[in-house]
Amino acid sequence: MLQGFVLLLLFQFVGEGLSAWFDLPMPGNVIGMALLLLALICGWVKLEWLQEAADLLLRYMAMFFVPAGVGVMLYFDLISREWLPIIAGTVISTFVVMAVTGWTMKYLDQQEESKE
Amino acid sequence: MNELLSSPLFGITLTLIAFRSAEWLYQRTRFILFNPVAVAIISIILLLKSCDIPYADYNNGGRMILFLLGPAVVALAVPLYQRRDQILKRKLPILLGIVAGAVSSIISAAGIAWLLGGSHKVVLSLVPKSVTTPIAIGITEKIGGIVSLTAALVVLTGCLGAICGPEFCRLIGVRSKAAMGLAVGTAAHGIGTARMLGEDRFSGAIAGLAIGLNGLATTLIVPFLWLFLG
Numbered sequence: 362m363l364q365g366f367v368l369l370l371l372f373q374f375v376g377e378g379l380s381a382w383f384d385l386p387m388p389g390n391v392i393g394m395a396l397l398l399l400a401l402i403c404g405w406v407k408l409e410w411l412q413e414a415a416d417l418l419l420r421y422m423a424m425f426f427v428p429a430g431v432g433v434m435l436y437f438d439l440i441s442r443e444w445l446p447i448i449a450g451t452v453i454s455t456f457v458v459m460a461v462t463g464w465t466m467k468y469l470d471q472q473e474e475s476k477e
Numbered sequence: 478m479n480e481l482l483s484s485p486l487f488g489i490t491l492t493l494i495a496f497r498s499a500e501w502l503y504q505r506t507r508f509i510l511f512n513p514v515a516v517a518i519i520s521i522i523l524l525l526k527s528c529d530i531p532y533a534d535y536n537n538g539g540r541m542i543l544f545l546l547g548p549a550v551v552a553l554a555v556p557l558y559q560r561r562d563q564i565l566k567r568k569l570p571i572l573l574g575i576v577a578g579a580v581s582s583i584i585s586a587a588g589i590a591w592l593l594g595g596s597h598k599v600v601l602s603l604v605p606k607s608v609t610t611p612i613a614i615g616i617t618e619k620i621g622g623i624v625s626l627t628a629a630l631v632v633l634t635g636c637l638g639a640i641c642g643p644e645f646c647r648l649i650g651v652r653s654k655a656a657m658g659l660a661v662g663t664a665a666h667g668i669g670t671a672r673m674l675g676e677d678r679f680s681g682a683i684a685g686l687a688i689g690l691n692g693l694a695t696t697l698i699v700p701f702l703w704l705f706l707g
Contacts, residue, residue, distance in 0.1 A: 366548065369548040369551045369552055370547075370548055372551050372554075373547045373548055373550075373551045376551070386612065386615055386616075386692075386693075386696040387612065387689070387692060387693060387696075388609065388611035388612055388692075389547075390546070390547045390548075390550035390551055390611075391550060391609070391612075391688065391689040391692065393547075393550070393551040394550055394551050394552075394553050394554045394557075394685070394689060395554075395689065397551055397554035397555075398554040398557050398558055398561075401554060401555075401558040402558065402561065408555065408558065408559075411552075411555065412555060414548075414552070415552035415554075415555040416555075418545065418548055418549040418552045419549060419552055419553070419555070419556070419674055419681070420674075421545075421549075422546070422549045422667070422670070422671040422674060423496075423513060423514045423639070423668065423671035423672065423674075423675070424492065424493075424496040424513075424514075424517070424542065425542055425543060425545045425546040425549055426514055426543075426546065426632070426635065426667060426668050426671065427492050427495065427496055427514060427517045427518055427521065427539075427542065428488070428492060428535075428536060428538075428539030428540060428542050428543045429543055429610065429628075429632055430514065430515075430517075430518035430632045430636065431518055431521045431522055431525070431532065431535060431536075431539060432532065432536070432539075432628065432629070432632070433518070433522070433629045433632055433633065434522045434525065434526065434532055435532055435625070435629075436625050436626060436628075436629040439623070439625065439626055439629075440626070440629065443595055443596060443599050445593050445594075446589070446590035446591075446592075446593035446594060446595030446599060446600070447590065447595065447599060447603070447626075447630065449589055449590070449593055450585075450586045450587070450588075450589040450590035450593070450595065450600075450603045450606075451586065451603060451606055451630050451633055451634055451637075452637060453585065453589050454581075454582055454585040454586035454589060454603070454606065454607070454634075455606075455607065455634050455637045455638055455664050455665065456645060456664075457581050457582070457585040458578045458581055458582045458585070458607055458660075458663055458664035459578075459638065459642060459645055459646060459649075459651075459660040459661060459663075459664040459665075460645075460649055460651075460660075461577050461578055461581040462574045462575065462577060462578035462581075462656075462659055462660040462663040462664065462687075463574075463646050463649065463651030463656050463657065463659070463660035464649070464651065465570070465573055465574040465577040465578070466567075466570045466571065466573075466574035466651075466653075466655065466656040466659050466660070467650070467651050467653065467656050469569065469570035469573060469574070470567065470570050470653065470655070470656065473567070473569075473570065
């Protein structure tokens with residue numbers, strides 16, 4: 362389990378380093394995810410080295426967002442000043458994105474299936 | 478007592494208790510409004526407010542929990558690797574779905590806020606609301622929005638997608654695991670992905686992929702749209 366955590370942190374470290382060094386718009390952890398995927402596909406890293414650690418972190422991923430969410434309490438005043446455009450924009454747009462993305466993929470999947 | 482409240486022990490213990498209780502409540506009731514992340518956040522806010530404990534005290538422990546998000550995002554490579562064949566086979570629908578989602582997110586969020594009379598800075602702060610926090614903050618800084626407002630709205634968007642994303646997808650006829658994962662991941666980034674991981678590992682993997690790609694797409698599209706609209 363520990364070696365899995367070491368690997369995950371190392372990949373995050375390299376990702377953060379690249380993000381800072383080249384001033385990339387992508388956060389280091391997302392770059393780390395891409396690098397780890399590449400390493401797994403190329404066979405440089407074996408899945409069993411980190412499966413246990415990865416499964417544990419993914420199982421509790423939702424919880425890691427809780428402190429950031431509690432931070433919303435600092436901005437209640439800011440939000441309440443223009444609450445209607447802020448809340449309506451955020452809520453409606455979230456449903457719009459799910460519908461547009463979901464329908465686009467559904468439509469293209471059907472196109473590809475009918476080709477096959 | 479004050480020293481104890483500002484030690485990391487307080488924030489960590491409180492977060493674990495709140496999340497475990499919220500998870501228990503959700504497992505017992507299966508009621509979608511009792512999403513564990515949302516319930517844990519609201520109960521901690523209520524407790525801090527009612528006991529007059531500053532957020533900074535809580536966050537001494539909170540930031541240690543948040544730290545684990547970094548390696549957890551890296552760990553999303555594992556379900557992606559396990560399902561790589563299915564993903565590669567559908568790379569075009571996945572990419573186009575994300576780009577369509579990114580464009581519709583920018584236009585609908587900013588457009589609705591503008592129509593309802595939101596001030597210029599507020600409208601700009603809504604632009605990256607479907608993008609994962611670190612990328613969203615970078616975008617808001619660049620276009621001149623309010624960074625802290627964006628950070629709050631990103632969490633709000635994530636909770637909304639996590640609470641009713643899969644249910645909404647079924648309602649509008651999006652039923653495949655891949656399309657649901659992509660829709661919720663594109664709209665509601667990591668918090669939506671965490672919910673999808675609980676539903677199905679493949680959906681979760683696709684949602685995880687969408688976090689990174691939507692961040693990239695939005696980063697690239699925003700300056701482009703500005704040329705047109707500005």
